[in-house]
Amino acid sequence: xxxxxxxxxxxxxxxxxxxxxxxxxxxxxxxxxxxxxxxxxxxxxxxxxxxxxxxxxxxxxxxxxxxxxxxxxxxxxxxxxxxxxxxxxxxxxxxxxxxxxxxxxxx
Amino acid sequence: xxxxxxxxxxxxxxxxxxxxxxxxxxxxxxxxxxxxxxxxxxxxxxxxxxxxxxxxxxxxxxxxxxxxxxxxxxxxxxxxxxxxxxxxxxxxxxxxxxxxxxxxxxxxxxxxxxx
Numbered sequence: 001x002x003x004x005x006x007x008x009x010x011x012x013x014x015x016x017x018x019x020x021x022x023x024x025x026x027x028x029x030x031x032x033x034x035x036x037x038x039x040x041x042x043x044x045x046x047x048x049x050x051x052x053x054x055x056x057x058x059x060x061x062x063x064x065x066x067x068x069x070x071x072x073x074x075x076x077x078x079x080x081x082x083x084x085x086x087x088x089x090x091x092x093x094x095x096x097x098x099x100x101x102x103x104x105x106x107x
Numbered sequence: 108x109x110x111x112x113x114x115x116x117x118x119x120x121x122x123x124x125x126x127x128x129x130x131x132x133x134x135x136x137x138x139x140x141x142x143x144x145x146x147x148x149x150x151x152x153x154x155x156x157x158x159x160x161x162x163x164x165x166x167x168x169x170x171x172x173x174x175x176x177x178x179x180x181x182x183x184x185x186x187x188x189x190x191x192x193x194x195x196x197x198x199x200x201x202x203x204x205x206x207x208x209x210x211x212x213x214x215x216x217x218x219x220x221x222x
Binding site: 034036094096098099 | 140197211215
């Protein structure tokens with residue numbers, strides 16, 4: 001079974017500090033990986049996907065097949081980045097989500 | 108607005124009752140996914156329909172069922188409700204039968220409270 005692991009339930013950093021949200025996935029072929037974000041009282045929305053290698057709101061994520069990781073990084077965290085972040089893996093039939101990491105950026 | 112519409116937004120009902128949650132996918136999307144988000148379980152995949160057919164089942168209880176209609180809207184039926192069924196139920200839609208390169212777009216969810 002596919003598994004997506006986010007080891008940190010809660011993460012707090014100060015504004016301006018770098019942030020890294022960890023995500024590991026179970027190995028199986030060529031994964032399709034995504035990061036979703038859920039701001040307070042808003043819908044879950046796609047932040048970025050590994051296939052497009054983009055940077056959204058200053059966030060980047062690199063797929064490391066050797067370590068089966070897809071960590072989300074931002075060099076300088078902002079208070080508006082405070083949200084719940086979910087790593088997800090796509091397959092032909094479903095998206096499997098990690099348990100999520102609640103990021104709080106302190107002033 | 109992602110174009111995925113879920114109704115109702117909030118629902119409060121008593122234990123033992125039955126409710127129906129409705130989802131209208133984005134125009135052109137054939138796939139509908141249902142997810143349950145609770146405080147202790149996180150985001151759990153329930154079921155996936157593609158063009159009216161069930162494609163995948165996740166952690167969906169037997170008391171729950173779903174269907175996708177010819178106009179592609181979907182309904183999630185929850186019966187014999189228990190307190191533990193209180194959660195946010197999300198619907199998502201995507202163009203294809205999978206989410207390999209086409210991302211799924213989520214609705215705002217229906218918050219179900221069972222009292």
